Amino acid sequence: MSGLTITEKILARAAGADVVRPGEIVMARVDLAMGNDVTAPVAIARFRELGVERVWDPSKVALVPSHFVPAKDIASARLGMTMREFAREQGIEHYFELGRGGIEHILLPEQALALPGMVIIGADSHSCTYGAVGAFSTGVGSTDLAAVLATGKIWLRVPDSVKFVYEGRPGPWVVGKDLILHVISQVGDDGCAYQAMEHTGPALRYLSMDSRFTLTNMAIEAGAKSGIIPPDEVTLAYVRSRQEATGRHLPFDVLASDPDAHYAAEHVIDVSALEPQVSLPSLPSLAQPVSTAERVRVDQVFIGSCTNAKLEDLRMAAHVLRGRRADPRVRLMVIPATQEIWLRANEEGLLQVFAEAGATVSTPTCGACLGGHMGVLGPGEVCVSTSNRNYVGRMGHPSARVYLVNPAVAAATAVLGRLAHPDELGVEPPVLEPAAVGASEGGAQGDGAGGADARTGGGGA
Amino acid sequence: MSVLEGTAHVYGPNVDTDVIIPARYLTSTEAEELAQHCMEGIDPEFVSRVRPGDLIVAGRNFGSGSSREHAALAIKGSGVACVVAESFARIFFRNAINVGLPIVECPGVTEGAQTGDRFRVDLGAGSVENVTKGRTFRATPLPPFVQEILDAGGLMPWVARQLAREREVRVGVAPEEPAQADWRLD
Numbered sequence: 001m002s003g004l005t006i007t008e009k010i011l012a013r014a015a016g017a018d019v020v021r022p023g024e025i026v027m028a029r030v031d032l033a034m035g036n037d038v039t040a041p042v043a044i045a046r047f048r049e050l051g052v053e054r055v056w057d058p059s060k061v062a063l064v065p066s067h068f069v070p071a072k073d074i075a076s077a078r079l080g081m082t083m084r085e086f087a088r089e090q091g092i093e094h095y096f097e098l099g100r101g102g103i104e105h106i107l108l109p110e111q112a113l114a115l116p117g118m119v120i121i122g123a124d125s126h127s128c129t130y131g132a133v134g135a136f137s138t139g140v141g142s143t144d145l146a147a148v149l150a151t152g153k154i155w156l157r158v159p160d161s162v163k164f165v166y167e168g169r170p171g172p173w174v175v176g177k178d179l180i181l182h183v184i185s186q187v188g189d190d191g192c193a194y195q196a197m198e199h200t201g202p203a204l205r206y207l208s209m210d211s212r213f214t215l216t217n218m219a220i221e222a223g224a225k226s227g228i229i230p231p232d233e234v235t236l237a238y239v240r241s242r243q244e245a246t247g248r249h250l251p252f253d254v255l256a257s258d259p260d261a262h263y264a265a266e267h268v269i270d271v272s273a274l275e276p277q278v279s280l281p282s283l284p285s286l287a288q289p290v291s292t293a294e295r296v297r298v299d300q301v302f303i304g305s306c307t308n309a310k311l312e313d314l315r316m317a318a319h320v321l322r323g324r325r326a327d328p329r330v331r332l333m334v335i336p337a338t339q340e341i342w343l344r345a346n347e348e349g350l351l352q353v354f355a356e357a358g359a360t361v362s363t364p365t366c367g368a369c370l371g372g373h374m375g376v377l378g379p380g381e382v383c384v385s386t387s388n389r390n391y392v393g394r395m396g397h398p399s400a401r402v403y404l405v406n407p408a409v410a411a412a413t414a415v416l417g418r419l420a421h422p423d424e425l426g427v428e429p430p431v432l433e434p435a436a437v438g439a440s441e442g443g444a445q446g447d448g449a450g451g452a453d454a455r456t457g458g459g460g461a
Numbered sequence: 462m463s464v465l466e467g468t469a470h471v472y473g474p475n476v477d478t479d480v481i482i483p484a485r486y487l488t489s490t491e492a493e494e495l496a497q498h499c500m501e502g503i504d505p506e507f508v509s510r511v512r513p514g515d516l517i518v519a520g521r522n523f524g525s526g527s528s529r530e531h532a533a534l535a536i537k538g539s540g541v542a543c544v545v546a547e548s549f550a551r552i553f554f555r556n557a558i559n560v561g562l563p564i565v566e567c568p569g570v571t572e573g574a575q576t577g578d579r580f581r582v583d584l585g586a587g588s589v590e591n592v593t594k595g596r597t598f599r600a601t602p603l604p605p606f607v608q609e610i611l612d613a614g615g616l617m618p619w620v621a622r623q624l625a626r627e628r629e630v631r632v633g634v635a636p637e638e639p640a641q642a643d644w645r646l647d
Contacts, residue, residue: 025606038487042530045490050617052624068488075488125528125552141530141556147620155606189475190522194551223522225551283475370484370527389526391479393502398480 005161005261006230007196010136013253014119022160022264030060031118031135033148036104037065039123041082042142047149055090056152062094062113063087064104067366072373102338102364105129105217105306109209110338112242116231117253121148126306126388128224131216132209133239134231134255136196139220159196159225160264161257162187166203168272172429173422175316176211177308177386177406180218181277183269185287190223195264197227198257203271204229209238210312217307218388221284230256276421278384279404282392290409290421300383301326301414302395303359303407304335305369308386311341313407318350319430320411320422321357327417332359333375335367357414371395377402384413465542465563466581466592467514470500470507471574474520478532478553481524487531492538499535513540516580520546520571524553530560537562543582545570545589545600558607559616565589566601 004012004019012020014028035043040063047055055061063083068076087095094113101107105126108114116134120127123145130137140154148154164183184191197219199212207215212229219227229235231254243249275289303309303317314336326332334354336342342364345351354361368375369387377383377396383403385395390402403419412420412427422429480502482495489495500507517536523546524532533556536544543563547570557564565582567589574580578593587600603611613619 025604038484038529038531042490046617050621050624067484073488079488123528125526127528139528139552141528141533141552141559143530143559143616144555147616150620151624157604189525190548190550193522193548220526220552223525223550370479372484372487376485389477389479391477391502391526393483394479398502 002258003260003262005196005198005257005263006134006255007136007161007198007226007228008158008261009255010117010119011156011158013117020158022158024158026156026158027153028119028156030121030148030152030154032060032062032108032113032120033145034062034064034104034108034120034122034124034127035083035142035145036067036124037069037076037079037083038067039142039145040086041079043123043145043149044082044086046143046146050146050150052150055092055149058091059093060152061090061092061149062096062104062108063092064096064101064107065098066101066103067370068372069098069365070363098363100339102336102341103306103309103366106213106310106337106341109133109213110242110340112239112246112248112250115239115250115252116235117255121145121154125220126217128219128227129213129217129306131219131226131228132212134229134235136226136228138226157194159194161196161198161261162192163263163266164197164199164201165266165268166199166201166271167268168203168270170203170206170271171274173276173406173408174271174274175406176207176214178274178277179269179271180215181279181284181287181404182274183267184218184222184285185277185279186267187222189221189283189285192219193223195224197222197224198263199227199229204232205234208312209234210310213310214307218284221388276406276409278409278419279390281390281401281403284388284390284404290405290419293419295418295420296382296403297418298330298384298413299381300331300333300375300377301410302333302368302375302383302385302387303410304333304337304367305385305387306337306366307388308407309335309337309341311344313386314341314345314350315348316430317407317411318353320408320425320427321415322353324357324415324425326358326414330414330417331375332357332414333368334359334361335374336364338364359414368395384410384419386410464581464583465514465516466579467516467542468512469516469518469574469576469578469580470504470511471571471576471578472503472517472519473571474547475522475525476503476519477526478524478529479526481532482529482535487529490531492534495531495535496538499539508539511539511541514542515540516582517541517544518546518570518574518580519544521548523549524557525550528552528556530556533557533560533562545580545582547571558610561615567598568601570598572596
């Protein structure tokens with residue numbers, strides 16, 4: 001059937017239909033359902049009230065303690081206990097205990113559980129992140145998750161798709177974070193409300209998977225239902241490497257948007273004209289080039305969260321911080337997203353660089369991003385953060401102010417004690433190679449690595 | 462269909478779930494407990510001012526940000542009868558329907574509105590009246606399917622009904638077959 005976007009194709013398959021159209025409400029079969037320590041306990045309570053004894057398919061459920069871990073108090077310890085006991089009782093093998101997990105949105109792709117073509121429903125708003133592997137993925141609340149746990153299905157209104165075409169080659173220090181902050185500043189905080197943001201274009205071949213996860217991660221900050229990047233060779237190389245590394249070989253579907261697919265809107269962005277961005281307090285949409293922003297003094301720099309605590313992010317920050325020290329007035333905090341990233345960063349000496357720069361380096365947790373623990377801001381304090389939200393009170397006291405940036409800008413800011421562009425330190429930017437090795441000009445857009453839609457099955461499945 | 466009338470607490474656009482219920486309170490899952498901190502990030506006086514049956518009237522993109530259902534629970538727990546907003550962020554919209562918190566999308570509703578104004582919401586007629594200012598606005602009707610969930614009393618009762626229906630199919634028609642009711646709705 002022609003004329004469909006990748007999002008419509010995934011939802012049609014999940015609904016058992018040939019075609020679905022925007023606005024239509026469908027019952028979609030869910031391939032992966034996720035809850036964390038804040039949302040799952042509420043979902044578990046609703047599930048129990050329903051009187052259903054078993055989850056529909058324990059192998060398709062992932063439970064990830066991430067927000068208030070390690071437990072910050074007795075109440076959060078109880079939330080953890082609720083999840084742990086439920087996982088044990090229901091035989092949910094994809095429960096990721098402390099020291100074996102991390103932040104869910106980076107963890108599940110890393111564990112080869114979030115795969116192309118899937119319908120993924122997560123009880124966390126940043127569940128849109130999984131769209132980077134070519135899945136339909138959206139965030140819901142706890143009651144919606146409870147319904148999925150009981151039935152394996154969810155009602156969804158098929159979203160309109162909006163196409164973003166990235167052209168050119170990203171300039172120095174420009175990564176996925178800068179693209180998405182710029183896009184949000186252009187469309188607005190609810191500019192893509194109820195829509196699917198589809199990211200395409202030749203510039204994507206310069207974006208690693210780590211950068212792409214950031215691009216889809218912040219779809220919710222534009223009000224979108226989902227963000228998606230049709231799979232290309234970068235995606236498939238990543239997926240296969242994760243399958244090899246984990247030994248988990250679940251089948252997946254590589255889908256592409258039809259050339260005559262309908263989009264509610266199309267935006268073309270020349271990334272070669274972009275500079276590193278900063279979102280000023282207190283909306284992500286208040287983004288502007290770092291070079292033109294006021295050099296505000298900072299009390300805290302946070303390099304972490306599901307947005308920017310992947311290996312590439314840590315490498316970028318360490319590249320700037322190597323041999324330098326954070327300003328004495330700045331508290332610098334680095335929190336790798338997952339245990340595996342922590343280990344890799346350790347092997348590469350990145351954690352050493354951070355610690356020598358005067359940073360605290362902690363075990364994976366969402367922590368400071370949501371003002372939960374591990375770096376809560378006091379009255380009037382200023383924080384430059386690699387996370388995704390700078391709302392009033394997000395990271396602590398309502399009078400605290402948060403600026404959103406990429407990891408290199410955060411690192412430079414920590415050194416100078418005020419908002420800073422990495423060029424101000426005279427650091428050579430890292431050399432940017434196309435992530436899509438051997439990709440032809442015009443590269444990552446369109447019909448994916450194998451050309452036509454293909455179903456790919458792993459060996460062990 | 463009921464008519465709700467009450468005193469409004471009026472807010473601007475982009476009231477996100479972090480200001481509705483800051484994350485430091487998310488260790489609780491009880492509506493009554495969460496209600497003690499409702500709107501704390503944007504209006505610390507709300508909790509002492511709100512009375513059962515009051516309304517929240519807000520600008521566009523109400524409930525943006527985090528998926529925490531605790532936000533809808535906190536508002537419901539504080540006795541607010543209905544949230545009227547120019548538009549809603551989609552996760553909050555679902556959460557409110559799911560937990561049975563009445564919400565009404567109503568473009569233009571904040572024009573001239575002030576905290577303390579009396580509002581009357583006619584859910585059946587789809588109208589919202591600012592009684593104090595003498596202005597009437599038209600609400601956006603809910604999609605019929607969403608209305609069906611509301612009529613069932615929320616998502617969990619709706620799911621319970623679906624599951625019961627599946628069991629009937631299983632018992633009555635094909636006892637050996639697993640439940641595979643076609644849930645696609647056109």
